[in-house]
Amino acid sequence: MPKIVDRDRRRRELAAAVWRVIARDGVDGISIRAVAAASGWSSGALRHYFSTRAELLAFACEQVIEQVTERIQSLRHTRGPVHAVRAILLETMPVDEVRRTESLIAFAFLALGLGDPRLAEVQRRHFTSMYELCLQLVHDLAELNALAPTAEDAETLAHRMHAVVDGLTVHALAGHITADEMVAQFDAYLAELTGSDLTVDSERRDG
DSSP: OOOOOOHHHHHHHHHHHHHHHHHHHOGGGOOHHHHHHHHTOOHHHHTTTOSSHHHHHHHHHHHHHHHHHHHHHHOOOOSOHHHHHHHHHHTTSOSSHHHHHHHHHHHHHHHHTTSOHHHHHHHHHHHHHHHHHHHHHHHHHHHTTOSOOOSSOHHHHHHHHHHHHHHHHHHHHTTSSOHHHHHHHHHHHHHHHHTOOOOOOSSSOOO
């Protein structure tokens, strides 16, 4: 009987190889040949799944979005709404090597999308999904009376939350601040947003 190939599993394996190459060589190091070597495949075999470098990058970014979404959905919160928001948003920020690589991939599309409509589409999906997450979190805090008094509407607060998360992420990726400094500044922002005395564990991950 002919061997049955699980194409979805193979594509996920290739996406993981893309992440390894990016973690080692940066986004500029991505090529069909480099990913083939990292995955143990030939370039010809890899082209059965992705014919261009852009397709590889787009799929890898889409996998990042799905991976982060799955982690967020699996979180279990026991410490109140502010800590729940903190845990959720830290899943999108570069507090460890896995999330740093994810952030590198996602933010690489800021530049890559300027010259490729397919990559620009993925970049818009990333930004839209992040804004929608922030908007939902703001609404959740408001419904639980966990926001500090403000005259600003939910959309404005969500845009600001999105900007803070992305801004701190970029600063950490660029080496302007450490991961610990990023988390400390993020906690200060959350304390101001919620009017709470945010006491956090020394660990970077709630859950």
